[in-house]
Amino acid sequence: MLCGMLTMLLLLQAAAPAPAAPAKAPSEIVAAAPASDWVDIAPDDLLVMQLAPDRDGAARKVVIQLMPPPFSQPWIANIRTLAKAHWWDGTAVTRVQDNYVAQWGDPTEKKPLPAGLMKASERAYMTVIPKPAENRLSRFRYPDPYSRGTLFDSGWPLAFELIHDVPVVDQNGRPMPPSTTRNAWPVHCYGMVGVGRNMPPDAGTGAELYTVIGHAPRHLDRNIALVGRVVEGIENLSSLPRGTGPLGVYEKPEQRVPIASIRLASEQPAAARPHLQYLSTESASFAAYADARANRRDAFFIVPAGGADICNIPVPIRRKP
Amino acid sequence: MLCGMLTMLLLLQAAAPAPAAPAKAPSEIVAAAPASDWVDIAPDDLLVMQLAPDRDGAARKVVIQLMPPPFSQPWIANIRTLAKAHWWDGTAVTRVQDNYVAQWGDPTEKKPLPAGLMKASERAYMTVIPKPAENRLSRFRYPDPYSRGTLFDSGWPLAFELIHDVPVVDQNGRPMPPSTTRNAWPVHCYGMVGVGRNMPPDAGTGAELYTVIGHAPRHLDRNIALVGRVVEGIENLSSLPRGTGPLGVYEKPEQRVPIASIRLASEQPAAARPHLQYLSTESASFAAYADARANRRDAFFIVPAGGADICNIPVPIRRKP
Numbered sequence: 199m200l201c202g203m204l205t206m207l208l209l210l211q212a213a214a215p216a217p218a219a220p221a222k223a224p225s226e227i228v229a230a231a232p233a234s235d236w237v238d239i240a241p242d243d244l245l246v247m248q249l250a251p252d253r254d255g256a257a258r259k260v261v262i263q264l265m266p267p268p269f270s271q272p273w274i275a276n277i278r279t280l281a282k283a284h285w286w287d288g289t290a291v292t293r294v295q296d297n298y299v300a301q302w303g304d305p306t307e308k309k310p311l312p313a314g315l316m317k318a319s320e321r322a323y324m325t326v327i328p329k330p331a332e333n334r335l336s337r338f339r340y341p342d343p344y345s346r347g348t349l350f351d352s353g354w355p356l357a358f359e360l361i362h363d364v365p366v367v368d369q370n371g372r373p374m375p376p377s378t379t380r381n382a383w384p385v386h387c388y389g390m391v392g393v394g395r396n397m398p399p400d401a402g403t404g405a406e407l408y409t410v411i412g413h414a415p416r417h418l419d420r421n422i423a424l425v426g427r428v429v430e431g432i433e434n435l436s437s438l439p440r441g442t443g444p445l446g447v448y449e450k451p452e453q454r455v456p457i458a459s460i461r462l463a464s465e466q467p468a469a470a471r472p473h474l475q476y477l478s479t480e481s482a483s484f485a486a487y488a489d490a491r492a493n494r495r496d497a498f499f500i501v502p503a504g505g506a507d508i509c510n511i512p513v514p515i516r517r518k519p
Numbered sequence: 520m521l522c523g524m525l526t527m528l529l530l531l532q533a534a535a536p537a538p539a540a541p542a543k544a545p546s547e548i549v550a551a552a553p554a555s556d557w558v559d560i561a562p563d564d565l566l567v568m569q570l571a572p573d574r575d576g577a578a579r580k581v582v583i584q585l586m587p588p589p590f591s592q593p594w595i596a597n598i599r600t601l602a603k604a605h606w607w608d609g610t611a612v613t614r615v616q617d618n619y620v621a622q623w624g625d626p627t628e629k630k631p632l633p634a635g636l637m638k639a640s641e642r643a644y645m646t647v648i649p650k651p652a653e654n655r656l657s658r659f660r661y662p663d664p665y666s667r668g669t670l671f672d673s674g675w676p677l678a679f680e681l682i683h684d685v686p687v688v689d690q691n692g693r694p695m696p697p698s699t700t701r702n703a704w705p706v707h708c709y710g711m712v713g714v715g716r717n718m719p720p721d722a723g724t725g726a727e728l729y730t731v732i733g734h735a736p737r738h739l740d741r742n743i744a745l746v747g748r749v750v751e752g753i754e755n756l757s758s759l760p761r762g763t764g765p766l767g768v769y770e771k772p773e774q775r776v777p778i779a780s781i782r783l784a785s786e787q788p789a790a791a792r793p794h795l796q797y798l799s800t801e802s803a804s805f806a807a808y809a810d811a812r813a814n815r816r817d818a819f820f821i822v823p824a825g826g827a828d829i830c831n832i833p834v835p836i837r838r839k840p
């Protein structure tokens with residue numbers, strides 16, 4: 199039916215030049231993306247956080263997607279270990295700072311950690327990745343005040359330095375050829391999840407996590423490990439009351455929001471698992487979506503911006519139809 | 520006492536070169552700014568919005584600073600007219616969309632408007648302003664993906680085009696000399712307040728307002744009039760429950776948050792008025808603060824970003840001591 203209509207439209211266009219159709223809004227481009235442009239998120243990459251019900255008894259669930267290799271792998275391994283140990287059950291959201299972050303973990307900071315956690319180094323905040331194909335890079339060429347440039351890779355927003363900006367070596371300490379590598383790192387956009395830490399060289403374990411609930415605090419890039427992003431239920435964190443102590447800490451224990459449980463979806467019964475997909479950032483649909491976000495030509499707009507920052511192009515997520 | 524200690528420190532430093540002191544955090548630079556770097560906000564530029572108390576009976580107040588000339592003046596005149604007519608009393612916050620905006624106005628869209636409102640044109644979204652002195656501009660020279668450049672002027676974040684980018688004429692239609700003018704507009708940072716509108720050429724009256732509660736939606740710049748910013752109590756809007764209808768509209772009337780009143784501070788009894796100040800964006804303190812936001816060298820940080828976007832440098836506001 200849809201194909202039939204499309205053919206008819208094409209025929210009409212061939213018969214007589216029609217007036218330019220209003221440009222599609224980004225949401226319309228995403229809605230029209232073919233099933234093949236959507237990528238399933240593996241159950242082992244999904245964390246399901248169940249908060250205590252709200253005052254009206256409504257359930258509050260937050261789903262987090264963990265980053266794939268090569269980024270932040272020591273912390274992400276720790277997070278899987280902590281989830282499998284049910285370590286977060288009975289912990290709480292401990293601080294909510296307006297236009298910044300909501301953070302959760304053990305308020306006592308004394309709960310023993312499970313065995314087998316890895317110690318991560320500050321160096322792991324960045325990763326050497328192969329230089330992406332130019333046609334992929336060219337989809338996001340707007341200037342970035344925080345880095346040499348930004349790009350999307352396998353569904354994630356990244357910033358990079360070029361190889362000639364910094365000395366880069368491989369894992370054996372050998373210099374890597376400039377034509378094939380760049381130094382990249384994930385960026386602090388709204389909803390990204392990171393690892394709380396104390397002063398360096400402490401790099402955190404992953405037991406203390408936060409998510410961004412305001413304007414992108416990009417100054418944290420390369421200074422804190424990012425491990426994932428909230429893909430469903432962010433409003434259950436972003437609309438929490440702000441804490442009144444320094445850094446938004448809840449001053450009274452009863453103000454904290456109890457965490458009933460955090461589980462990997464892969465450990466949940468199959469019927470309970472969330473089934474989510476992201477729009478492939480390597481797809482033509484995503485390229486059209488990103489272009490439309492940077493150049494709004496749909497009816498509401500008068501002046502297209504002619505550019506965008508990477509955090510204003512959130513990667514579309516949906517429930518698998 | 521503080522001065523005594525400072526003198527002592529200076530003497531110690533003179534005696535022997537001390538190790539480099541840790542760099543100041545942006546908040547420390549702001550706290551150390553002299554009184555002369557702070558600018559009083561005039562009572563006629565402050566709107567005080569009183570929401571209905573929350574479920575625990577706590578008062579909820581939001582204070583908004585209106586922009587000074589030359590920006591968005593038709594709408595700002597309308598807003599003063601609406602406030603003086605007590606037009607917003609009994610209206611409500613009608614939609615809250617996560618990572619976007621909280622919006623308020625008359626849910627029926629039928630409440631008669633007071634006499635004397637001006638009709639604004641789309642052209643008023645931008646303003647020709649004198650080219651700022653180079654030393655002021657140079658304080659914020661990081662690239663902006665949305666414009667030719669950004670700057671702070673008289674306390675407000677702006678973006679601009681250079682005169683040679685667009686034809687610019689004065690109010691009599693005469694071309695303006697390229698060396699003295701630029702086309703500038705305020706930008707949609709967190710907490711900025713704008714004028715809701717329908718499809719263009721409608722440009723809104725100012726009766727329907729919103730504030731940004733997420734990542735800066737800079738694609739709205741030059742497409743909607745900005746009239747001010749929330750300077751106190753943003754958490755009373757940003758932490759409201761998100762609406763579940765399209766665009767975050769509250770689907771049930773009882774979910775709306777009633778507005779008890781909106782008043783200009785200049786119409787309040789002197790004892791009730793808020794006394795607020797902003798850090799002069801032309802001051803040395805602000806220059807140091809902006810530089811520190813873009814290059815965090817305080818103890819927590821490992822890698823300074825080397826840049827910032829203008830919305831990640833919020834203009835400091837304080838209660839007048």
